[in-house]
Amino acid sequence: MMRALLLSAAALITVPAAAQDVAITNAKLVIGDGSAPIEGGTVVVRGGKVVAAGAGVAVPAGVERVDAEGRWVTPGIVAAFSRVGLTEVDAVNGTNDRSATRSRFSAGLDIAPALNPMGSPVAVNRAAGVTRAIVAPGASGSLFAGQGAVVDLADDHDMVTRPRALQFVAFGEDGSAKAGGSRAATFLLFREQLLAARSYARNPATLAEWGSDALIQRADAEALVRVIDGTTPLFVRVDRAADILNVIKLRQEFPALKLVLVGATEGWMVAQDIAAARVPVLVSPLTDLPSSFEQLGATQSNAGRLAAAGVPVSVGVFDDDDAHKMGYVTQYAGNLVALTKLPGASGLSWDQAFASISSAPARAVGMDASIGSLRAGRVGDVVIWDNDPLELGSRPTAIWIDGKRQSLTTRQDRLRDRYATPQEGALPKAYDR
Amino acid sequence: MIRSMKGGLLAAASLAVAGCSANGGDVRSASDTPAAEKAEKPVKFDKNPYPSTYKPYAGRPTAVRGVTVFDGEGGRIDNGTVLFADGKVEGVGGADLAIPAGYDVIDGAGKFVTPGIIDIHSHLGDYPSPSVDAHSDGNEATAPTTPEVWSEHSVWPQDPGFSRALANGGVTSLQILPGSANLMGGRSITLKNVPSRTVQGMKFPGAPYGLKMACGENPKRVYGGKGRAPSTRMGNFAVNRQTWAKAAAYKKKMDDGKAVDRDLAMETLAGVLAGEILVHNHCYRADEMALVVDMSKEFGYKVSTFHHAVEAYKIADILAKENICSAMWADWWGFKMEAYDSVNENIPLVYKAGACTIVHSDDANQIQRLNQEAAKARAAGRRIGIEVSDEQAWTWLSLNPAKALGIGDKTGSLKPGKMADVVLWNGNPFSAYSRPEKVWIDGAMLYDAMDPKRRPVSDFELGQPGEGDVK
Numbered sequence: 001m002m003r004a005l006l007l008s009a010a011a012l013i014t015v016p017a018a019a020q021d022v023a024i025t026n027a028k029l030v031i032g033d034g035s036a037p038i039e040g041g042t043v044v045v046r047g048g049k050v051v052a053a054g055a056g057v058a059v060p061a062g063v064e065r066v067d068a069e070g071r072w073v074t075p076g077i078v079a080a081f082s083r084v085g086l087t088e089v090d091a092v093n094g095t096n097d098r099s100a101t102r103s104r105f106s107a108g109l110d111i112a113p114a115l116n117p118m119g120s121p122v123a124v125n126r127a128a129g130v131t132r133a134i135v136a137p138g139a140s141g142s143l144f145a146g147q148g149a150v151v152d153l154a155d156d157h158d159m160v161t162r163p164r165a166l167q168f169v170a171f172g173e174d175g176s177a178k179a180g181g182s183r184a185a186t187f188l189l190f191r192e193q194l195l196a197a198r199s200y201a202r203n204p205a206t207l208a209e210w211g212s213d214a215l216i217q218r219a220d221a222e223a224l225v226r227v228i229d230g231t232t233p234l235f236v237r238v239d240r241a242a243d244i245l246n247v248i249k250l251r252q253e254f255p256a257l258k259l260v261l262v263g264a265t266e267g268w269m270v271a272q273d274i275a276a277a278r279v280p281v282l283v284s285p286l287t288d289l290p291s292s293f294e295q296l297g298a299t300q301s302n303a304g305r306l307a308a309a310g311v312p313v314s315v316g317v318f319d320d321d322d323a324h325k326m327g328y329v330t331q332y333a334g335n336l337v338a339l340t341k342l343p344g345a346s347g348l349s350w351d352q353a354f355a356s357i358s359s360a361p362a363r364a365v366g367m368d369a370s371i372g373s374l375r376a377g378r379v380g381d382v383v384i385w386d387n388d389p390l391e392l393g394s395r396p397t398a399i400w401i402d403g404k405r406q407s408l409t410t411r412q413d414r415l416r417d418r419y420a421t422p423q424e425g426a427l428p429k430a431y432d433r
Numbered sequence: 434m435i436r437s438m439k440g441g442l443l444a445a446a447s448l449a450v451a452g453c454s455a456n457g458g459d460v461r462s463a464s465d466t467p468a469a470e471k472a473e474k475p476v477k478f479d480k481n482p483y484p485s486t487y488k489p490y491a492g493r494p495t496a497v498r499g500v501t502v503f504d505g506e507g508g509r510i511d512n513g514t515v516l517f518a519d520g521k522v523e524g525v526g527g528a529d530l531a532i533p534a535g536y537d538v539i540d541g542a543g544k545f546v547t548p549g550i551i552d553i554h555s556h557l558g559d560y561p562s563p564s565v566d567a568h569s570d571g572n573e574a575t576a577p578t579t580p581e582v583w584s585e586h587s588v589w590p591q592d593p594g595f596s597r598a599l600a601n602g603g604v605t606s607l608q609i610l611p612g613s614a615n616l617m618g619g620r621s622i623t624l625k626n627v628p629s630r631t632v633q634g635m636k637f638p639g640a641p642y643g644l645k646m647a648c649g650e651n652p653k654r655v656y657g658g659k660g661r662a663p664s665t666r667m668g669n670f671a672v673n674r675q676t677w678a679k680a681a682a683y684k685k686k687m688d689d690g691k692a693v694d695r696d697l698a699m700e701t702l703a704g705v706l707a708g709e710i711l712v713h714n715h716c717y718r719a720d721e722m723a724l725v726v727d728m729s730k731e732f733g734y735k736v737s738t739f740h741h742a743v744e745a746y747k748i749a750d751i752l753a754k755e756n757i758c759s760a761m762w763a764d765w766w767g768f769k770m771e772a773y774d775s776v777n778e779n780i781p782l783v784y785k786a787g788a789c790t791i792v793h794s795d796d797a798n799q800i801q802r803l804n805q806e807a808a809k810a811r812a813a814g815r816r817i818g819i820e821v822s823d824e825q826a827w828t829w830l831s832l833n834p835a836k837a838l839g840i841g842d843k844t845g846s847l848k849p850g851k852m853a854d855v856v857l858w859n860g861n862p863f864s865a866y867s868r869p870e871k872v873w874i875d876g877a878m879l880y881d882a883m884d885p886k887r888r889p890v891s892d893f894e895l896g897q898p899g900e901g902d903v904k
Contacts, residue, residue, distance in 0.1 A: 091650070091769035121767060241898070269898065288601070288904045289562040289797055290593055290894070297899035300601075320798075324767040331805060334865030341859060342868055342882055345903040386816075392805050392865045393812020412766075416776040416817070422750045422786060 019403040021046045023059040024066045024382060027073035030389075032358035032373035034351050043073060045380035048403035053374040066398070068384050074354065075374045076131025076381035076401065079326035080282045080316035080361035081235070081262055084125055084133050085115035085151055085159055087323045095119075098323070099138030099145070107193070107227070108219030109146025110164055111137045117159040121324050123410045126153040128327025129389065129396045131381040132161065132371050134316075134361055136168045136235060136262075143178045143189050144169050147223055147232065150365055152381075154401040165365055166260070167227045170237040171247055172294050187246065189215075194254060197224035230256035233366055235282075240294035241266040248277045260364050262318070263287075264306070266297040268346075271309035280312040280364040284320060285332050303336055303356070304346025314361040315353075329357045334390035353390060379403075478695060480704075483585060485636035487625055492876030494518035496532040497857060500541035505548035505831040505846030509824035515546050517853035520875040525847045539871075545862055547827055548846050549605025549626075549854035549872065551834040552598070552800050553713070553760050554740050554793035558609055558624075558632070559584055561592030562797065562893075572612035573619060577656050577663055578676050580644060581697035582619035584611045588632045594797040596889040597904060599626050600880045601801040603856035603869040606637055608838055610645045610740075613715045614655040616663070616673050618645035620701055621713060623838050627874055628889045641839040643737070644705050646673075648716035648725060649771050670724065677732040680706060711737040711839055713760075717771035719747035726755055738837045740793060743772050746779045749786030758789035758837040762799075763806040763813075780807075780829065781814025781821055791837060792829045803830055808863035823863055852876075 022045050029041025031053060043053040044063065059065055088095035097114035115135070116122070125133070136148035145168040151159040170178065175186040193215050199206045200221040207214055207221065216224065226232040234257055238247050244264060251257050261267065261281045267274055274281060285303040290296045307313045315336070317328050333356055339347030348356060362372025371379050380403035387394040399406040418432050425432065495517055502513035504525055514530040516523040524530055532538060559571035570587035573579045588609055598604040604626050611618035621643035624635040649666065657664030663672050680702030686693050687703065704710035712729070716722045716739045729736050735757075739745065742759035743766070745752060752759055761783070766775030776782075784790040792807045794800035811826045835845025844852040853876035860867035872880040881887035890901050 087767075089767055089770055089773055124766075266898065286798065286801075288597055288801075290897070290899075292563050292565070295563075296894075296897045297902075299899055299902045299904050301903055321765070321768065325764065331809075331865055335802075335805075338866045338868050341866075342903060344885060390865060392808040392863060393815075395812075395816065412776045415774055416746070416778045416782070419747050419776075419782065420817070422746065422748060422782075 019048045019380075020405065021063045022066060022400065022403065023063045024068050024073050024384065025059065026070060027068040027384070028070060029053060029374070030072065030074040030354055031375060032075040032355060033375060034355040034359070036351050037072070041073070043374050043382055045382060045400065045403045048380050050374050050376055050378045050380055052376055066384075071397070072385040072387065072389055074383050074385065074389055075358050075372060075378070076383050076399065077129045077326075077329060077357050078359075078361045078372045079125070079130050079133035079329060080314040080357070080364065081136055081318050081322070082133045082316070082326045083135060083138070083323040084121050084130075084153065084326060085117065085119060085135060086111060086137075088116065088119045088121065090323070100140050103141050105146075105217050106140040106142035106220050107144035107146060107167060107223040108217060109137055109140055111135060111146065112149050112160050112163040115149065115151060115159050117157050120411045122153050122159065123155070123407070124324065124412060125326045126155070126399065126406060127396065127408045127410050129330065129383045129385070129399070130326045131383070131399065131401050132362075133326060134166065134365050136166060139170070139174070139178065143175060143186065143193065144220065144224070148235070150367060150371070152401055154404060155407050161371070162367065164223070164226075164232060165367070166233045166235045167223060168235045168237070168262075172238050172240055172243050173292055174237060183243065190250070191253065193220070194224055194228055197221040198228055201225045228254055228256065230258045233258040233260050233364070235260045235262050237262045239263045239265040239292070241269040241297065243294065244270055245273055248273060248279060251277070258366070262316075265295040265302065267311070268299065268302045268305035269297055271306050271311060274306065275310040280314065280360070281306055282314045282316045282361065282364060284318050285315050285336055300335070300339060301346040304339055304348055307348055307352060308346055312360055312363060313348075313356055314364050315356040316361070330390050330394070331392060333357050334392065337390060350390065478700070483633055483636075485638045486631065486633040487627070487629075487636055487638055489520040489875030490627065490877035490879065492518075492520060492853070492873065492878065494533070494536040495539065495873070495876070496536045497539045497541055497546050497855075498528070498532065500544045500546045500857070501861075502847065503545065503547045503824040503827040504848070505827055506848070507825045507828055509822070513546070515847060515855065517855065517873070517876050520853055520877070522847050522849050522851050522853050522855075524849055539857065541857060543860065544870065545858040545860065545867075546847070547603070547856050547858065547862060548831040548844070549856055549874065550603050550803050550830045551838070551845060552604055552607040552794050552803060553738060553791055553834040553837055554795045555598075555607045555609055555800055556612065556795070557594040557598065557607065557797060557800070558588030558590065558592045559611065560797075561589045562594055572614040574612075574614035574655055577615055577652055577672050578617040578698065579611075579615050579619050580617045580701040582611060583622065584609045584619060584645075585622035585632050585636070587611075588622065588624070588635075590629050590632055590635060591891045591893045593891050593894055594800070595626055595628070596891060597797070598800045599872055600869065600882070600888065600904065602803060603858070603862070603872055604800055604803070605854035605856070605872065605874050606835075606838075606840070606844060607800070608643060608713070610643070610713060613645070613647035613651045616647060616652045616669055617676065617702075618647060620710070621645050623840065625874055627879060628891070637840060639840075639843070642701075642704065642710045643713045643838070644701060644710050646712060646714040648714065648721045649718060650769055651715070666721070670728065673728060674731070677702065677728070681732060705734050706732065708735070711837070713738050713740055715740045717741050717743045719744035723748060723751060726751065726757070737839075738789075738791065741772075741795065742783075743775045743779065745788070746776060746782040747774075749783045749788050752783065753786050753788035756789070758791055758833060759783050760791040760793035760834070760837070762795075763792065763809040777810070777813040778817055778819070780810035781817075781819040784814070784821060784829070785819050789833050789837065790829050791833045793834070804862040805865060811863065823861065826863070
């Protein structure tokens with residue numbers, strides 16, 4: 001029985017398929033925009049894009065039909081703030097392109113050419129239902145970490161959906177360490193670097209005039225100009241309530257900044273201010289320990305309280321294994337649903353919780369018109385699950401990315417199959433494949 | 434585990450250190466011996482100088498009825514009743530189990546009762562929150578072997594992590610291990626998860642000590658980085674074997690009644706060789722675990738549990754034959770080479786091979802969700818045809834870790850006479866949508882989700898933002 005199952009799993013290894021037109025019918029259909037699941041739903045994907053999703057959607061002639069048999073069908077998970085593709089084995093430096101702490105560049109760093117679509121974390125996270133990810137760089141030699149990307153996790157050689165999709169900067173304790181030792185230094189360095197970039201934009205010759213006194217390199221200045229004018233969203237790691245308010249105030253001087261708060265552990269304490277500023281927040285939702293003095297107010301109710309105040313909340317995996325285990329976001333979202341039953345706690349409804357791992361991160365990075373839901377016109381990233389996707393142990397049984405059917409088999413599955421019976425056979429394990 | 438050891442080790446145990454009882458309860462101290470005789474007479478020392486002062490907190494006779502019970506030993510009762518009083522489980526049965534007069538009765542339709550979760554691998558207190566340098570007390574990374582250090586001497590009882598493990602995780606007992614920088618990191622301590630002013634007030638009464646050992650990358654990286662041995666895996670084994678050889682000689686001297694200078698490191702290792710102290714060996718790779726099994730036979734000790742046993746599935750047959758437990762994560766991987774061959778089915782594959790299976794955390798966050806880790810592993814097993822019921826999977830969380838810690842006769846399952854370490858869950862604990870509702874330790878209700886007053890606030894959290902929040 002087990003042997004047969006394993007063999008059939010191995011047989012599913014496929015080469016990347018061409019985009020195909022497909023209609024998934026008879027689904028418990030989740031659109032991903034916060035609306036309730038639709039029983040008996042259908043989603044139609046043509047030319048790599050969703051053309052229709054809902055109840056009573058007709059299947060056009062000539063389109064392949066896949067009967068979901070009543071199972072959950074959702075958009076692919078969008079991992080907010082991950083490092084997928086940037087590392088294979090964290091402790092093996094050669095494989096680890098998360099951060100560039102000895103680089104003379106900062107804001108100008110662009111992770112796109114560092115991404116490895118063939119790395120095993122891509123396949124493992126895909127098999128957990130993650131089809132897109134917001135990937136941010138780790139620390140650089142200065143305050144700004146550099147430019148992240150939005151990626152897909154398809155089984156092909158190009159994973160960049162949008163390069164230079166965000167700029168990342170850390171305030172709080174991390175930022176202090178980079179800027180010279182205090183929060184005062186962080187805010188001053190931030191402001192001075194942006195002003196330098198603005199001067200450079202007005203007159204590129206100023207950079208040469210500053211010579212070795214220049215606060216930034218040319219490439220950094222160009223990246224920061226796009227932050228100042230709001231072209232590139234600025235993802236800000238910040239936790240302490242007071243720091244959050246000060247970050248929001250930066251828009252008094254730089255009004256076009258497109259802020260996204262990352263972490264915001266004490267965000268619930270200033271939720272009304274964040275909501276009034278219309279700033280989205282990416283939370284690591286189960287953070288509940290006072291791990292540092294800027295996280296004293298940590299609680300699992302942070303996401304729920306922010307959402308209740310009207311803040312758009314996305315759920316991510318960070319301060320955690322952000323390259324290998326992005327599939328944890330479904331578990332985290334499920335835990336937020338659990339909190340709705342606990343007196344004194346704040347959680348999310350199931351529909352909100354799913355949106356927090358699909359359309360909300362897409363919206364935070366300014367891409368909800370193209371990814372993160374099954375509304376017409378979005379990419380054809382569709383997952384059929386064997387059970388409620390927010391429930392523990394649920395797994396995809398089929399995945400399409402850009403309308404292409406994907407392999408669900410990973411290197412880990414191959415190892416599992418090899419050692420399904422640990423004893424040696426007639427030949428050593430090395431021949432067992 | 435002491436009781437299940439093979440003949441050779443039992444013989445060694447019978448040669449227990451002079452002046453010490455087999456269970457380490459002897460309290461004679463060196464000062465009992467007149468100074469003039471010290472050089473000639475065998476050293477008699479107090480083997481329990483920091484004794485447990487734990488006393489169960491006050492509980493009320495309680496009956497929880499109408500619940501699904503996982504008894505921790507693989508049994509399940511639907512519409513069950515659990516009775517406890519005076520700190521002990523009194524009875525576990527069906528709806529017909531009579532409830533004596535005067536008991537608090539909790540009706541729990543749709544709810545579940547389990548034994549408390551036992552985390553065999555935690556650093557709470559040694560690496561507490563906030564995790565600032567001043568609190569970094571878990572690795573005595575100044576020599577490759579430090580069996581002389583005791584993790585209990587680093588535990589900060591005010592670590593807020595203890596209350597999170599209680600309230601969100603239903604964790605009622607846990608082993609605090611020194612870290613893995615060293616081949617022999619020191620002694621571990623098993624605690625009851627109760628708030629206390631002192632670590633002695635948390636010490637699990639009668640629990641044997643453990644010795645933390647570590648294979649592989651960590652010791653060779655830490656000491657190789659300092660330009661000294663060990664810098665390779667073969668160096669790891671050389672230092673270990675030389676140290677065990679020294680310990681065997683030290684123990685023989687004591688067993689022969691000869692005078693020895695007190696050597697705290699050797700006392701710990703002699704305790705291991707005598708079968709009084711249990712070995713908890715951090716070891717990821719299958720090939721290294723097999724080598725450790727041979728090393729344990731070379732020197733006459735037994736490994737209780739391989740921790741972080743990411744590759745246990747590759748040698749599950751060997752682990753079953755040797756009666757060694759594997760403490761595992763559901764799906765951690767990729768952070769270092771020895772964690773590269775992780776598979777989601779590790780836990781169910783080890784279970785299927787008939788070996789002792791434990792889910793552990795090594796993490797202040799994941800200790801709050803060990804039930805969920807077990808649920809993920811169980812689901813991975815089911816997908817390849819390994820059927821594990823809820824009630825069987827619960828053995829990974831309570832009785833198996835209890836046995837591996839040498840406290841399986843006292844806690845880890847809901848059997849009459851055992852400690853009333855009990856969790857009431859507001860739904861199936863293998864669902865993401867369930868939470869602990871009430872937690873009792875020795876029959877005392879120390880957490881109640883429905884009552885803000887039954888929510889511990891550590892000294893550190895008092896007067897801070899978020900004090901007393903649901904967390």
